[in-house]
Amino acid sequence: MTDPLTLQQLEAIEHDHVLPTYARLPVAIRAGAGSWLETVDGRRVLDLLCGLGVTSLGHCHPAVTKAIRDQADVLVHTGNLLHLEGPVRLAQRLATSSLGGGVFFANSGAEANEAAIKLARRHKRGGEILTVHRGFHGRTYGALSATPQEAKQEPFAPLVPGFRAVPATAEAVAGAIHDGTAAVLLETIQGESGVLPLDPELLRAARAACDEHGALLILDEVQTGVGRTGALWSHQAGDVVPDAMTVAKALANGLPIGALVTGPHLYDAFQPGDHGSTFAGGPVAAAAAHAVLDVVTGEGFLDRVHAAGARFRAGLEAIDGVASVRGRGLMLAAELEPDVVERHGSSAALATSLIVDQGVWLNAPSPTALRLLPPLTISDAEIDEGVARIAAGIAG
Ligand SMILES: *Cc1c(COP(=O)(O)O)cnc(C)c1O
Secondary structure (H helix, E strand, C coil): CCCCCCHHHHHHHHHHHCCCCCCCCCCCEEEEEECEEEECCCCEEEECCHHHHCCCCCECCHHHHHHHHHHHHHCCCCCCCCCCHHHHHHHHHHHHCCCCCCEEEECCHHHHHHHHHHHHHHHHCCCEEEEECCCCCCCCHHHHHCCCCHHHHHHHCCCCCCEEEECCCHHHHHHHCCCCEEEEEECCEECCCCCEECCHHHHHHHHHHHHHHCCEEEEECCCCCCCCCCCCCHHHHCCCCCCEEEECHHHHECECCEEEEECHHHCCCCCCCCCCCCCCCCHHHHHHHHHHHHHHCCCCHHHHHHHHHHHHHHHHHCCCCEEEEEEECCEEEEEECHHHHHHHCCHHHHHHHHHHHCCEECEEEECCEEEECCCCCCCHHHHHHHHHHHHHHHHC
């Protein structure tokens, strides 16, 4: 085997040929196993971000790798015009574990939300889509129009019409829902904006107002789903049942997949020809997702997520320079003391020094916070190691 390209060689090629949409960190990876990544120069990095909440069972989980390999030997693609057992059974599993209706498969979170937005408009024959400030639903035009963040939207105007955003309070949301509202699209915990849990009262108020005005409540579980918060689907820890939810990120532990899952009353909202996707619902991604669900729904797995989350939270809270910790399960953010932010310049600069100097990967969803989406399979020893490395980086 030839030597892998060095970081500098990679940066040079990328500079010429990769469109600069990502501010990449100065680290090049060649492999991963469990909670660890390996850099091209042979360093080990403790991965507390999982590619933004995707490789939730760790890198190259043996059961997922085996499922992908076995399926790749048999069949990789047919498209959606023929019957396939794996994806159909996956739909059955997603629906019966949550809302009990039907599933539309997509390839990403944004695409799952596009499907949800189309479903809502089809159901109401038009109508407004309501979101809340700091929500994030993806980068395609419909999903971006549902992402009320100036920096993300403004350069790409005009957006899709018929979207409206209000402050994330129960009063604002309830007051904004009317007979012309097609749907309210919400995250239970706003991930990209910094792990900001929505007030349960907001969810209840949205549910009640949606029922009153014939609007759909759609929960975006793209980041919170598949066990991340300690429940299989995060809304199951509360008392609000949505009409539909979207999932993606961790569902196939790294293969592209997304899904819109509806309640039974929406089973007929789409008709043949209304929506589609060439790659979506393929058998390899479905096989990976089955393997993921086997693990996450296994005996005691979600209890372990709670225990690991509690240990991580306690460890972070004890770090000198951490003001507070928020989140649920293994979806956490640490708010930094102002002097720590000032000393490092920003939480993003601190996150860069954490991966470069301390070999621990997490990110900065706001200028003052660090976000952790560690593997759900992380061990106690790895949690303690992560806390120690973060503490060393903050102190440094
Ligand atoms: C990541 C994310 C998306 C977008 O998913 P992509 O797969 O990047 O399109 C949508 N909603 C939420 C809540 C997310 O965290």
